[in-house]
Amino acid sequence: MLKYIVLIAGIYNSISAVSAAQDFYQLPDEFSDFSLNRDITVSYDDLDALLELTVIDLGKSDRSKRNSQSSIGTRMKAHKNNDTALEANRFYFEEVTKSSLKDGFHKIRVSLESLPDEISLNDLSLDEQLAYWLNLYNTAMLEKLISHYPVRNTEDLLFGDKSILEEEFITVAGHQLSLNDIQQNIVFKKFGKKKVIVMYGFYQGNIGSPNIRSEAYKGSKVYHQLAENGEEFVNSNRGVMIKNKDRVYVSKYFDQTKVLFDDFEKDLRAHLIDYAESPINSDIKYAKRFNVDIENWNITDLYGSERVFGAGTATNPAAMLNAVVDNSASPVQRGEGANSGIGATNLGFLSDSITAHTTDYGRFSPEVLQKIKSLNLKKKDNSGSVKIKDLEDKKQ
Template sequence: MLQFNNRFKKGQWYLIILLFNCGFAKADLPEVFQGDTPDSEYVISYDDLDALLRATVLYTGQSNRKKAGKSVARTGTRLKANVDRLTANEGNRFHYEEFKNNAELKQILHKIRKSLEAVPAEVKLSAFSKSEQLAFWLNLYNVTVLDELISIYPEKSLESLVNGDSGLFERKILNVAGIPLSLNDIQFTILLEKYKDPLVLYGLYQGYIGSPGLRKHAYTGKNVYRTVTNNASEFINSNRGTYGEVNAENFRVSSFYERSRPYFPDFNEDLKSHLLEYLSGNQRQALETAKVIEADISNWQITDVYGTSRNYGAGLADNTAALIGAFSNGGTRGAEFDGVANLDGAAGPLQDLSTSYGRFGPAQLQRMKELDAIRLNERGSVSVTDLKAEEDNK
């Protein structure tokens, strides 16, 4: 069982608890969320969330800018899946499939969400440093997104949930320190007013391929700025973030930037300046020479591994595909680049997972092979073991 540890660790200033507001009052920012203690010794523990993410996030590595292969029809039918080839193989994935029919896993994630939601009722956020508070808001945001999406999975397209007036991001689904909050309240009021830095956007996983990636570890006060910077570089240097051609009039960017327009007051100039801080290769030259930035790159598909890939036809049986649970940990690139965690090695109910991935159609197999190739190029080596057939697990 995953342990839900006490989230507060006290430093040497055990008896000196400074709960004062040292920030400037903001008209739109509730007073309870204002202020910080720069030299605070208080940190929030995310050991439970960290263990969960390491076991359930599939790290795909940096984009190679290649388009996915063309979708193919299965034997016995002319129908085939519609695939956004530009972005289909990009972004880290989450094992939504494993949560679908596993009440215990769902409960674990929900408990993590509720315990994070309760933190500011236990200790005022102003007792923490700004970096510690940023880690808290990003973790709470991402856990809430996961918890909500699991409840509707296998919904494939998240466009209406993101853009709708009564969609997931607009609803007041959180209560923090007695204040009802939506996910958009966190993004456009709390984080915008408190940090005024576009980098925080890259810590906001929104569940679909076209949004910033979900990390394999929780944010902490110590790693948060390094990690969102890595996220920014990964997203900006991917097809789902930017795409252009040298000497072309238009330079395409993710529609995520359009929805995050308040972070870029002079949208074209501010966004261009921001992107040039991280963009590399010929894409950088393409942006420098472009006259128009067009925010039209969108892939609304949920970032699952295979569960919403539709199978058409059944003329012939296909080979069983062994996918996740078989990739080794280790590596030298640091925690934020850690390898894919073995599902069978996770604590608690994750340790007992015995999943049969069944039979896949050509389109599903193709996507998984392409993701495997990306990971192989990124990691250098991988060990694979066959998953037991479904009959063996009964």
């Protein structure tokens, strides 16, 4: 009997040690501080342009369910999960992978990695830092998804033996990072305990995850953008569903967010009540059973759904991508008799144009660059004065 007690105690101590290690995870010095200076803002014009071109924003869910059979004569694929198949924003994966636009996400990710070469992240405000990490994560996620396309089910890609979430392919200020490092060890640890809505900023390529936005996150409005994502997610079938009035079902994505809640079920339920619309919020409050089991791992490719897009798609910038992709291998012709109109656009030229701002001007306006220069000079002066003081102290 004693050996079983010892064994149980050993297991308990091991679990406690792992939990303690997670609780006491220390951010690297380069990521741990922040500035109160809100004059220094980061530009994401290139990422804005690329997302606007490749993301179809479908708006809030109306909780519609997919019919059991696909429409005849459509390229749209059927989903096993009828409750959630018609939800989430879409990305033009198929068309992007055919064009040179796929390189745009890699270029922007590399550009974001080099931002600390211009200014320390600790010299940015907390809001600017949060926007930076979310944009880096989502850009890197899209880059990985594009490189693995075509893939229909993302579960093994995210959580299998060769998980892209665990791959350390991102380098920031000399630190090798994975997507999980950014989500769990940086954003959740530094921002999440005070603002749990940061969890809605992580797109993971599938219908069951928070939305990819058709714009980059901005320090000036990052929490407003996150709140929008949270409201859309909670008030959708892939976020929360009520069955039989006494059972609440929530997304398995929330399993990744447990570190944000001291009492997971109690605190998550309170959060969902706050974000859910009536009468769902009341049902969540009084439901007797709380199940974390809604999932849909299907990729958010435009052609991976059966949702009717209607005329709205034709006016979306993504329609331009669809129109030009067939001509992406041909240069734009000039002179008499040359092709005209958007179908003649060369996607290589378009991709270069999108990233030109980053390549030529960096992520800061001339005014902000001048402030950064002054800040760096001030830090250098302060550093020099400290060294002189140390020398004087040693002489004494």
